[in-house]
Amino acid sequence: MMAAEQTPAWRGEMHYDEPMGRHNTWRTGGRARRYYQPADIDDLCVFLAWLETEEPLLWLGLGSNLLVRDGGFPGTVISTFNVLSELDWLEDTVLRTGAGVTCSKVARTAAKAGLVGAEFLAGIPGTMGGALAMNAGAFGGETWPLVRAVKTVDRQGHLRQRTPADFRVAYRSVEGPQDEWFVSADLEMEFGNAQAAQADIRDLLARRSATQPTQQPSCGSVFRNPPGEHAARLIESAGLKGRAIGGARVSEKHANFIINTGTATASDLESLIVLIQETVDRQHGIRLQTEVRIVGERVQS
C-alpha cells in the first residue's frame, strides 16, 4: 500500500512500501520501505539533511542494472529520473548533464550539435547517474573518458565539485568518496560531423536490436566480461542458452542476458545467476562476476 506524507521540511513525493518492480527493467523485485522523488536539487539536499544518518540509501536512475531481492529494500530509495534533469552547454564542446537525464538524450543532444564521442550512450537504457556509477560503455566507448568534472551530494545534502582524479575508474567499476552520489557531470566531446554522428547512432541501435533481446524485460548484460573473454561465449558454450528457473530464462538471442518471461521473481533471477556462475566455473574454471547490482533482502522462509 502506498501513502503520501506531507512535512514542512521537504517538498518531494514520498511513497511507502513501494513495489520496486515498477522501477526496474526486469520488472520484478521486492518493495522499498520508502521511495522518494525529490522536487528538485534544492529539495534533494533538504531531504538528505532531514534523513536519519543511519538510513540505508539506494540511488535509482531507471533501474536498468538493478535487482531488488523479493524481501525488499529496508531503507529509502532516491529516484533521480526526471528530477536531476539539467542539460546545458557550458562551452561549445562541454555539456553539463544532470544525473537523471537519460543516456540516449545525452547522445542525441551531442550528436545533433555535431560533437562526437558520446554516440555509444544512445542504446544504454539508463540515466547518466547510473552510467557514472557503472562506467557504462558499449561498442568501444565508456562514460568516464568523457567526464571533465562531476557534482556530487553527500548525506548531509552538501554539494561538491569533483574531478575524475577523485575516482578510481575501471571496466564497469567506479570507486569514489564514500556516501557521495552523482548530481551532474560535465562531459567534454570533440567537434565532428552531426550527420555522421546521427548515422552512427542509428547504426549502433540497429546492431543492438539485431543481437540483443531488447523487447523483453532484462538488465542487459548480467555478467562482466572476464579479461580477454566474453561472458556470453562462456555461458553459451556451457550449454546454458534457454536454461530457465521459474520465470527467469537465459536468452536464446544473447547468452549474457537473462529474460523475465513474465512471472520471474527476484529469487528466480538470482538462482539462475548462481546456476550460471557454478556451471561456467565447473566447465571453464572461470568465476563470472555480476555486472548487475543486487540489493535488498531475501524473503525469510
Ligand SMILES: Cc1cc2nc3c(=O)[nH]c(=O)nc-3n(C[C@H](O)[C@H](O)[C@H](O)COP(=O)(O)OP(=O)(O)OC[C@H]3O[C@@H](n4cnc5c(N)ncnc54)[C@H](O)[C@@H]3O)c2cc1C
Ligand atoms: C537492454 C539493456 C541493454 C543494456 N546495455 C548496456 C550497455 O551496452 N552497456 C552498459 O554499460 N550497460 C548496459 N545496460 C545496463 C544499464 O543500462 C547501465 O548500467 C546503466 O548505466 C544503468 O543506469 P540506470 O540509470 O538504469 O541505473 P540504475 O539501474 O538505476 O542503478 C545502477 C547503479 O547505479 C547507482 N546509481 C544510479 N544513479 C546514481 C547516482 N545519481 N549517483 C550514484 N549512484 C547512482 C545505483 O545505486 C545502482 O548501484 C543495459 C541494460 C539493458 C536493460
